[in-house]
Amino acid sequence: MSDTSVNVTGIWKIFNEGLPNEVTALQDIDLTVETGEFISLIGPSGCGKSTLLRVIADLTGPTRGQATVAGMPAAQARKDQRYGIAFQQAALFDWRSVRRNVELPLELQGWSKDRRRTRAMELLEMVQLADFAEHRPWELSGGMQQRVAIARSLAVDPPLLLMDEPFGALDEMTRERMQNELLRIREETGKSIIFVTHSIPEAVYLSDRVVVMSPRPGRITDIISVNLGSRTEDTREAEGFFNAVTAVREALRGRGPGSSEARSRIGEI
């Protein structure tokens, strides 16, 4: 197995190319995610962070450039189920029980009923929802629904997890609990994770590296390493945490180290 989980080189994504309403959503993006690494993509709306995630997931194709996941082209990685994905909306199917929602990816892979059931229960155990296996999604709170979605994304045991603002619609307390939960799951499973977020503390708390992006055209302006060791609730109040938060905030304002280009654009943000 290679050490590189995701490799993005020279990715451009241009909508309506050649038309008056042309938009450059991604401009010449290079990014490498190591195996087992937790990366956050952060930036204001329209910076292309979700688009970048969708290119990696092969939900949309790049205009130019290429992305590889687990050493293979993104399209192949999608076909081989080399990643799991979770969105801001839990996107659960109301007509299925919680357990059968988690089983969905396994069903598409042709797993037998018994194996599916065992695996789904295992995952629900992990996200601490085993007691709700036979409930319907609408009977669950937003945070619980999101945990089901995470369990579903882990179903086929992919090496990579792609998450598009999965906690964006949750209240602050639930959100922090979910962050701890996610880190615990990551600890248990050793997944590589790419996590799109709007929240600076969330990005810093979760990530090994925070990728800072800026809009028009969407591009990476900074990559900030976060070395806070293993996270506990105390981490959120540690000095190193605040320093990292400040560093990301500065980078978002275009005043971070190594973003000379961004520095001249302060007025725009």
Add this chain to the structure above:
Amino acid sequence: MAHRLRAIWPPILIAVIFLGSWQLLVFVQNIQPYLLPAPSLIFTNFFSDVSLMWAAAFYTGTTAFLGLMFGTLFGLVLALFAQRLAIVNNLVTPLAAGLAAVPIIALTPILNNMFNITSRTPRVLVTMIIVFFPVFVNVTRGLIQVIPVQLELMRSMNAKPSTVLRLLRIPNAIPFFFTALKIAAPLSVIAALVSEYFGGPQEGLGSRIASAAANTAYGRAWAYVVASIITGLLFYLVVLAVERWAAPWTGQSRSA
């Protein structure tokens, strides 16, 4: 149970008040039956001829049921075809509006000429056409209007279009389907009944209402109207019961 009772008594109370004031109005104002018969007269007629009522309701109900079945089937099959065509996406709503304006019931005399007027066929056809439209339009909408993120999820799992149809689009369309049926079921009874006004066999509710009125038997005419209402309501309630059983997630807050 107490909860159930609380939900039931207001409509019953309103019905009692309504019928009571109707009776009172007819009595006090001495209104003639050809203008407005009293509820007591209608119910006397209803219960004295209850077997006739039942037979007429059964005849019209059968027409309605056949039309409902075939119309629904036809609507479902066409909706499955339609969702494959991208162009339909933008057409469904204007189509629905346009088709709602077609006076389908007025086609009955033409269909009576085209098919055997002494048979049930033209009536079933009219009912079928009327049922078809709400089913087709709603189910197509349900198949097409899937939450985009659910489609992305299916794509991320490399699902084939036929799998997306089976696991996502069809279940998604089920609440739409029942919405259509709740409109179509009582409508099918009305269509079957009105189509009897254009000649043909005289056993149905529509024929009975017409002939009773023509014979100045207003109490009986209204009794058949009551039988029609009961038939339509029965159709509606059956659909409601099937919906509760088949699609319990309908009307729940979407968790998507």
